[in-house]
Amino acid sequence: TLICLLQPTEPEDFDEGNTIEVDRISALPETLIHHILSFVPTLDVVRMSLLSRRWRHMWRSVPLDQRRNDMLNVTDTSVTSFKLDIKFYPFNITTIDHWLNLATHRSKVKELDLCIRTEVPRKSYYSHHDLFTLNSFTSLKLCGMTFNSLHSLSFPSLISLSLENVRLDDQFRTRALSFWKSFMGIISQLLRLKLLQSFVYNGGPFYCDLNLSSCETLTHLSLSNLKFENEWLEDLVYELPLLESLSLWNCNYLLSDFSMTATNMLQVNVKLHNPRSHAMQWYFNLLDFLINLDCSRSLSLHIHSEEALILPSKFRRVCRSPLPTLKHLKVWTDCLLSSNSGLRDALLWIAPSLETLSIERPESLSV
């Protein structure tokens, strides 16, 4: 009997006379190149990006668990920006620990961007060591991490802060409501930063009482998945005179009965909540809400269905346009658009002075 291992490939020419000047190493499969590079000091690997185009990005693609952990000397010197984007599995905890150590200890990193992705929401990376022994950060972006405490925080130089799915230890959470109180309290403490210009926060769908009033220099604010009282946002915008950009994603139901004055506003982005029905009340609330956004030069609206923005003609006869001075409007939608739905007409009625109007949907839905 005869058995074969895999399929034959093209017959190869093994004549050494012809192959003496041939670049063999670049022809190796990537897995073998990674294997080779796992025996080479990281600095040499990075330098190899100058060999040829094939090698240009090779050092980036070496899997973390195959990399040599010899970056300490590098971080000691001149690295000021550190970004780690990694999937979290229980088996790579030590690798993540190691990289965070490098980034945060005895380094000159000013911009730290940590994204630790997890597919199981309840199991996220637990930071064992104290990230925050450094206070030289100017930009801090954390995604998908659990801390046992965020105490003793001090970031006097922080200009940009982004927190996505950052949690305190579950042990605290079991103490019910007080958990969110303490978490928000800690973030608020973190935000008592005189230099902060940008704040991005994506929490769970939880009630928010963040105190941002001390961040007078804030120009960019983005909030996702938060519930809050209208007054809270009204006060906030009032207290942030320099605010240029405001994003609200999946926050409250439509902000009806809401008023906003922001003299420096350039850009507002809102993802509208999906109503159960587009009854009269929806359109009343929508008009009420949009009136407040006329203070911005440019507006992006994300909607679930075009129906949400097509105001019935009887409204248009009776009411005034809510955005009389708006210059630029962009509408995003998840749904398929029908060509003759009247969305365009409705938008031109909503904002009659538009210079640009764009209606976009995700690539995957494009025909």
Place this chain on the structure above:
Amino acid sequence: MSSSSTTTTTTRLLMLKASDGVTFEVEEAVATKLGAINNMVEEEGSEDLICLPNVNGKFLGMVLEWCKKHANNNTNSDKGNDEVNKWWDKEFVMDLDQNTLYHLLMAADYLSGTELVDLLTEKVASMIRGKKVEEIRETFKIKSDFLPGQEEEIRKKNSWAFE
């Protein structure tokens, strides 16, 4: 009769056939140093002829030479043998040219000879470590195919590595 039958069952021979038709007859204990062969022997059980269409006879011969050395030395496992093995490995990879190194590495990888892959990749790494880019290009005959300005851009982007 009964006394002789006990001795003949100990070593089984496998036939390995390379892409160019060259066949090797090797002891099972030697061939199963290669993960791929080991899997096949365990799964298929009774097969004696294994055809390896991705490996040329010359390199299969070298891989098997390595296996033989290491299979033999595994049977009597005292510390002195470790040293002998290391010395032997060093000799084995010492004067390999680029072409042989490449085909040997591909063969070892294809046959899942983990230890041999380690040995060969370490050999390649030793030719890279501490070398200047120009030297690496020269050693491996790598041609730079960057567009004008691209090289400078890379230097600039990761200036910390090139200081």
